[in-house]
Amino acid sequence: MDGLGAREKHINFVSNHNGSFPSDIILSTLPAPLSVALTSVVLPLLLPTRYVLLQYCSRIWIHLLIETLTVVCPILLSFTLLSCSTVLNPIILLLLITSLMICAPKWWNLNIPVLNRLFSFPLPGKKPSFLTNYRAGMNLATAICILAVDFSVFPRRFAKTETYGYSLMDVGVGSFVIANGLVGSSQNQAAKAWSKSFPLLLLGIFRLISVKLSNYHEHVTEYGVHWNFFFTLAVVKVAPSLIKTNLRPIVLSFALLAIYELGLKLGLETWILSDYPRNNLISANREGIFSLLGYMALYYASCELGDYIKISRTLFKEWLRLLMVLICLSFLGWICLHCCESLLGIPSRRLANTSFCLWM
Known part of the structure; x- marks a missing residue:
């Protein structure tokens, strides 16, 4: 007792x-x-x-x-x-x-001429x-x-949110997808993508088995009965290699978000968050399966940003220009997040909706 x-x-x-x-x-x-x-x-x-x-x-x-x-x-x-x-x-x-x-x-020896020469200072393009x-x-x-x-x-305010809201641990979930996108590619070869995702699949299976056998508390409404975040990361790594297209990653990101958000507003959101019986594989893992669309959109957007960051730069002023662009993108993202909250609702890690992707 x-x-x-x-x-x-x-x-x-x-x-x-x-x-x-x-x-x-x-x-x-x-x-x-x-x-x-x-x-x-x-x-x-x-x-x-x-x-x-x-x-x-x-x-x-x-x-x-x-x-x-x-x-x-x-x-x-x-x-x-x-x-x-x-x-x-x-x-x-x-x-x-x-x-x-x-x-x-x-720092005492720095003067105006030295600072002026800094803008033309060569930096290794690594x-x-x-x-x-x-x-x-x-x-x-x-x-x-x-x-x-x-x-x-x-x-407790830093712990994962139940359904909607902002939290530190929610940011950690999205940050893993972003980190993979920044250094990854939207057009990976299938064999290479599978080799990178295979350890994640093994970790996901190991976590699933260990949680079930140990009877450890699991939050079913987080990803589902059998799903976990390792499976999400594995699918996000593999899926781009299976989608053959000449479209820019940012276009694919917007398209996925538009389709997913339309589905959410047409009833998918209500079904995912409801107490509907988990009597088959899809309904049992509906949070993990359908949030893949949001995480895929976030991955593609990160790939686009990563492609821009990885452009070869050799001068300090070029890196400074990149910093200015990133700051402007951050301000634009905050404006879009505010508008998205008003029109579509607040972020939900459980859904990986548009507001959540913009928040990331």
Whole structure:
């Protein structure tokens, strides 16, 4: 009886959440990019100390210690102990970064001619490091959230929403699809796509079997009776290789969203979110199966953005222009999200509707 009561308490603890506000989610995730900037400032300042210590310990351990303090700790604290001060956390990091930059002697020698020459400074045309930083930060934040969500130190407003709303863990779901799209391609070869998705299929099957055998609590209304997010990621990787077309990825994204949103408004949304019996394979997994259309649209949009980011650039000013374009796209996305909320409704991770894709 006590075990049953504990199980019910745990189910209630991780269920029926409505999320938070977009601004709260953004502020809570700001320490992730700021921590990368902090590391970039701290490492040069500690270079002399690092080389002195090299005779006693290896370089990797010094880097590991520094990056644990400057990358892992800010994100961990922002999601847990310091989650009540989402505005204060990024401000503290910004002040710390600014103070360290002022203290660095190399910044004193910068003058106007040097800054002017910076715009014509050549940069190697390699894979952008900010994509690597984004994916690493996303994986770290996801690991923290998954491990912390079962404990009271993790705010309930950050847990996955039940049906509609904004939450930190919902962002993590969409971010995985975006990360795959940014570095992937909308025209992958089938064999290559299958080889990349096969481990995800195995993970999905392993999770399905282990959850059923252990009788661990599963949220059926999240993806369905048998479906899970590993299957979603696997299908999203394979499906583009099966769709042979000359259309741009962004066109396919808009087309999928239009078709899916029309279906939702014609009754599909009501059926997916209803208590309709799960008496066959499709109805049992309706959330996972039909949300694939939304995640596919998000993947194609990310592929389009990734194609633009991966254009060869050799000058600093070209990367600065890319930054301006990304900022403008962000503002445009916020405007579209506001309009979409008014016309179509608020985001739903469970549906992966148009508002959810724009929010991502």
